[in-house]
Amino acid sequence: MNSRLLDVKGLTVQFHTPDGPVEVVSSVDFHVNKGETVGLVGESGCGKSVSSMAIMGLIPSPPAKQIGGEIWFQEKNLLAESPDYLRSIRGNSMSMIFQDPMSSLDPAFTVGSQIDEAMQFHQKIAANEAKERSIELLRRVGISNPELRYHEYPHQLSGGMRQRVMIAMALACNPQLIIADEPTTALDVTVQAQILDLLNDLRQTFGSAIIMITHDMGVVAETCDRVMVMYAGQIVEEAPTEVLFDQTAHPYTEGLLRSIPKISGKKVKLYSIPGSVPLQRDMPKGCRFHPRCSYATSLCQEKEPPIQELAPGHRVKCWHSDQVIAKQGGV
Amino acid sequence: MEYVEITKEAEKKGQFAEQMRAFWKVFSIRKTAVFGLAIVCFVILIAILAPLLAPFDPVEDVDYGNRIANPSATHLFGTDEFGRDIFSRVLMGAQVSIAISVSAVTISAAIGIVIGLISGYYGRWVDNVLMRIVDGLMSFPPILFAIALMAALGNNMGNIIVALAVVYAPLFARLVRGTVLSVKNKEYVEAIQVMGGSHIRILFKHILPNCLSPLLIQMTTYFAYAILAEASLSFIGLGVPQPEPSWGNILYDGRQYMLEAPWITVFPGVAIAVTVLGLNLLGDGLRDYLDPRMK
Amino acid sequence: MLSGDLGHSLVSDKEVLTLLWERLPATMALIMYALLISVVIAIPLGIISAVRHNTRWDYGAMLIALIGVSVPNFWAGLLLIMTFSLHLGWFPSTGYVDVTQNLWKHLEHLALPAFALGFLQAGIVTRMTRSSMLEVLKQDYICTIRAKGGTEKVVILKHALKNSMIPIITIIGINFGLLLGGTVVVETIFSIPGIGQLLVQSVFNRDYPVIQGVILCVAVIYVLISLVVDLLYAYFDPKIDYNEG
Numbered sequence: 082m083n084s085r086l087l088d089v090k091g092l093t094v095q096f097h098t099p100d101g102p103v104e105v106v107s108s109v110d111f112h113v114n115k116g117e118t119v120g121l122v123g124e125s126g127c128g129k130s131v132s133s134m135a136i137m138g139l140i141p142s143p144p145a146k147q148i149g150g151e152i153w154f155q156e157k158n159l160l161a162e163s164p165d166y167l168r169s170i171r172g173n174s175m176s177m178i179f180q181d182p183m184s185s186l187d188p189a190f191t192v193g194s195q196i197d198e199a200m201q202f203h204q205k206i207a208a209n210e211a212k213e214r215s216i217e218l219l220r221r222v223g224i225s226n227p228e229l230r231y232h233e234y235p236h237q238l239s240g241g242m243r244q245r246v247m248i249a250m251a252l253a254c255n256p257q258l259i260i261a262d263e264p265t266t267a268l269d270v271t272v273q274a275q276i277l278d279l280l281n282d283l284r285q286t287f288g289s290a291i292i293m294i295t296h297d298m299g300v301v302a303e304t305c306d307r308v309m310v311m312y313a314g315q316i317v318e319e320a321p322t323e324v325l326f327d328q329t330a331h332p333y334t335e336g337l338l339r340s341i342p343k344i345s346g347k348k349v350k351l352y353s354i355p356g357s358v359p360l361q362r363d364m365p366k367g368c369r370f371h372p373r374c375s376y377a378t379s380l381c382q383e384k385e386p387p388i389q390e391l392a393p394g395h396r397v398k399c400w401h402s403d404q405v406i407a408k409q410g411g412v
Numbered sequence: 413m414e415y416v417e418i419t420k421e422a423e424k425k426g427q428f429a430e431q432m433r434a435f436w437k438v439f440s441i442r443k444t445a446v447f448g449l450a451i452v453c454f455v456i457l458i459a460i461l462a463p464l465l466a467p468f469d470p471v472e473d474v475d476y477g478n479r480i481a482n483p484s485a486t487h488l489f490g491t492d493e494f495g496r497d498i499f500s501r502v503l504m505g506a507q508v509s510i511a512i513s514v515s516a517v518t519i520s521a522a523i524g525i526v527i528g529l530i531s532g533y534y535g536r537w538v539d540n541v542l543m544r545i546v547d548g549l550m551s552f553p554p555i556l557f558a559i560a561l562m563a564a565l566g567n568n569m570g571n572i573i574v575a576l577a578v579v580y581a582p583l584f585a586r587l588v589r590g591t592v593l594s595v596k597n598k599e600y601v602e603a604i605q606v607m608g609g610s611h612i613r614i615l616f617k618h619i620l621p622n623c624l625s626p627l628l629i630q631m632t633t634y635f636a637y638a639i640l641a642e643a644s645l646s647f648i649g650l651g652v653p654q655p656e657p658s659w660g661n662i663l664y665d666g667r668q669y670m671l672e673a674p675w676i677t678v679f680p681g682v683a684i685a686v687t688v689l690g691l692n693l694l695g696d697g698l699r700d701y702l703d704p705r706m707k
Numbered sequence: 708m709l710s711g712d713l714g715h716s717l718v719s720d721k722e723v724l725t726l727l728w729e730r731l732p733a734t735m736a737l738i739m740y741a742l743l744i745s746v747v748i749a750i751p752l753g754i755i756s757a758v759r760h761n762t763r764w765d766y767g768a769m770l771i772a773l774i775g776v777s778v779p780n781f782w783a784g785l786l787l788i789m790t791f792s793l794h795l796g797w798f799p800s801t802g803y804v805d806v807t808q809n810l811w812k813h814l815e816h817l818a819l820p821a822f823a824l825g826f827l828q829a830g831i832v833t834r835m836t837r838s839s840m841l842e843v844l845k846q847d848y849i850c851t852i853r854a855k856g857g858t859e860k861v862v863i864l865k866h867a868l869k870n871s872m873i874p875i876i877t878i879i880g881i882n883f884g885l886l887l888g889g890t891v892v893v894e895t896i897f898s899i900p901g902i903g904q905l906l907v908q909s910v911f912n913r914d915y916p917v918i919q920g921v922i923l924c925v926a927v928i929y930v931l932i933s934l935v936v937d938l939l940y941a942y943f944d945p946k947i948d949y950n951e952g
Contacts, residue, residue, distance in 0.1 A: 137854060139850060139853055139854060168856050168857075168858065169856065170856075171853070171854055171855065171856040172854060172855035172856035172857075173856055176854065176855070177851075177854040179847060179850070179851060179854075181847060184846060184847040184848060185847045185848055185850075185851045186848055186851065187848040187851070187852065187866050187870065188848070188870065188944075188945065188946065189866070189869045189870050189943065189944065189945060190866070190869075191945075198852075198855060198857070198861075199855040199856070202855055202856040202857055202858075202861075203856055234945040234946070236945070236946050247851075250851075250855065253855075551926055551929055551930070552884075552922065552925065552926055552929070553883075553884030553885070553887040553888040553925060553929065554884060554885075554888060555884075555885075555888030555889070555891060555892075556884075556887060556888050556891065556906070556921075556922065556925055557922075559891065559906060559907075559910060560918060560922050562910070563910040563913075563918055636777075640779050643779055643781070643782075644779065644781060644888075644891075644892050647781050647892060647895075648891065648892060648895050648907050649907075649911070650907075650910065663781070663782065663785065666785075667785065667896070670785060670788060670789050670793060671789075671793050674789055677782070677785050677786075677789070678786075681778075681779070681782035681785070681786070684779050684782065685774075685777050685778045685779070685782065686777075688776075688777040688778075688779070689773060689774070689777035692773060692776055692777055693773070
């Protein structure tokens with residue numbers, strides 16, 4: 082228990098829309114241990130970003146919302162804490178890297194002052210000391226000429242550099258948990274690899290745990306210790322990375338893995354999962370994945386499958402996981 | 413091409429009622445916009461019916477025995493220094509002020525459309541010359557420009573319309589030109605050009621319709637500005653000549669009697685403010701409906 | 708005319724340039740105060756209505772702004788005179804005292820006209836501040852600042868406001884013409900010896916050299932204002948760098 086940094090229990094997020102309440106995240110359970118990298122995988126709209134924003138306490142309010150469950154972080158249930166307490170840990174012991182570095186930095190301030198700010202929000206620190214540390218951070222995330230870059234504005238930097246700045250900003254207060262929301266999606270392929278390498282390096286030096294939110298199984302394979310697969314607001318499979326790749330137990334995970342292009346081997350048509358994520362309004366009965374699933378039977382249409390533990394740390398929410406595992410050899 | 417035209421024509425006819433219904437469905441969500449529309453319709457109706465509604469003749473019914481009288485049952489808004497009925501003067505003033513504003517905005521929009529279409533569609537030196545003139549005209553504050561024009565033309569009703577039309581036309585020209593430029597390079601217009609559609613046909617059938625919604629929004633806004641401008645001009649004595657009433661020159665009369673007879677200043681001012689408010693609300697509603705980006 | 712000689716007034720035989728120099732300080736003071744009043748009212752009001760979007764605060768602020776853009780400034784001036792000088796006697800109703808003579812009297816005389824003139828501008832700027840703020844508050848980088856642990860005060864007053872300034876400054880610049888135009892009427896009502904009053908007088912006197920001079924003078928002010936606006940752009944938007952031209 083002591084090694085658990087973050088423990089999410091029964092997290093449920095509802096938005097109130099003119100058409101009635103919409104449940105975006107449905108009783109999700111997961112945990113993150115100290116220093117580990119956990120992947121949260123799924124298509125867009127599956128609730129992975131909303132879950133992470135709920136952890137940060139940053140779900141925007143205008144669509145009225147309701148959050149249920151518990152989020153335990155450093156012995157405190159964040160959902161029961163005051164907004165002031167949440168603010169004091171945001172950017173401090175818990176920080177976030179966003180998807181699009183082009184739009185995530187304030188265009189009207191220098192990048193340096195934005196990193197300084199991350200420290201000044203939480204610590205009493207002199208301006209020149211903050212500057213020194215920001216420059217050091219810029220150097221650590223692999224930006225050349227950090228003294229010069231410190232004074233530059235976001236528009237003067239390339240996408241990859243801006244994402245490095247975002248990472249430096251996230252690291253400013255030595256956080257124990259970093260939530261990286263699709264940190265490479267908006268970048269060029271070559272830059273993507275560099276950023277992932279950087280994150281891997283920094284994890285070792287800083288010892289922060291990372292929640293890697295992505296839809297890309299390739300990113301998962303490169304960075305994560307453990308993976309959770311989300312579909313339509315639920316976690317459908319959870320396993321250590323190798324286990325997930327070798328003994329896939331959920332048809333949706335199987336679909337995600339088959340849709341990664343492989344460089345080696347013959348040219349085959351890239352697989353795509355038929356259909357799309359169902360709208361929350363007309364969520365299918367039974368298993369939420371059954372309309373798109375090739376294993377689906379009448380059982381799946383009627384009853385929602387329970388979560389089964391196949392092996393320690395390998396849980397799956399499917400009636401037919403045995404068939405999925407059995408099929409592995411044949412693919 | 414013929415086929416496309418025919419189906420388009422059919423669509424237009426069949427869909428007009430449908431479009432109006434769809435428009436109303438969205439537009440009526442904004443209660444303030446509906447309220448604005450109601451005010452504008454009400455004011456226009458009053459302006460049209462003013463001669464029938466006015467209990468007294470606003471100019472001829474001079475009553476020296478009854479000068480600067482308080483509002484009463486016979487004189488709802490009181491009387492002025494000649495004993496004329498303010499209520500009747502405000503009603504007739506509505507007709508004068510609105511007639512001036514509507515004509516000025518319509519004429520300036522018409523000039524603006526012609527200049528904007530030519531400038532935007534033909535481009536090159538025509539565009540350059542026209543836009544330099546437009547920029548030059550726009551470098552004076554509208555009211556001052558109108559004052560200078562009135563000084564040169566002399567004040568009567570026709571000249572106010574001319575002055576305001578000249579002042580506002582460049583703004584419409586800019587707007588239309590901008591829209592033309594954005595539509596001109598769309599693929600369907602190029603396709604029609606390639607197929608040999610005549611310029612006139614392209615301009616009026618394909619480009620002009622796209623300019624209509626921004627034009628409508630801007631006309632609503634400038635209608636409000638024109639009412640304010642006419643009132644300002646008349647107020648400083650450069651607008652509608654006495655004794656003809658306009659909202660601005662009733663205010664001008666009332667200025668000397670502010671302490672004894674505040675009603676002379678209050679009522680025409682309320683009329684202006686309410687009309688402009690209605691136009692602003694209507695304009696906001698139209699903008700939200702026709703141009704959602706501007707929210 | 709190009710040599711700076713604007714000719715002589717047909718009425719008073721003074722040089723037009725001298726007339727303008729005499730009249731300009733009052734007008735500039737009036738405009739500056741009006742601008743100040745409008746910004747001081749409008750920006751907080753716009754911020755409140757954006758931050759409290761779709762609440763009573765928002766509706767209240769928008770109503771005030773709407774009244775601001777709908778009430779003609781000469782009427783506002785008349786109402787202010789009626790209430791605050793004729794009835795309450797708090798302010799002088801007309802006239803002007805120069806700063807150099809008596810600062811307090813100067814402000815006292817210009818308070819009402821500046822309000823009458825600034826009210827319209829305040830309405831316009833409030834509406835622009837609100838829409839610009841709403842747009843900026845939707846941006847990703849606002850979320851980044853919250854994620855860093857920034858307080859709402861920092862998010863709104865430091866980051867969102869600076870990013871909202873470009874459209875706000877633009878609208879102030881564009882509507883500077885309204886202020887200049889408004890001075891004509893407001894100076895007439897309050898008998899302030901500015902260039903607006905000069906213009907009206909010379910129109911009635913058919914004093915064409917003076918009319919010409921005033922119009923030219925206003926156009927020059929207009930150009931200078933757009934220059935100032937451009938310089939402010941560079942401060943608020945670092946992407947604009949006039950040195951690189």
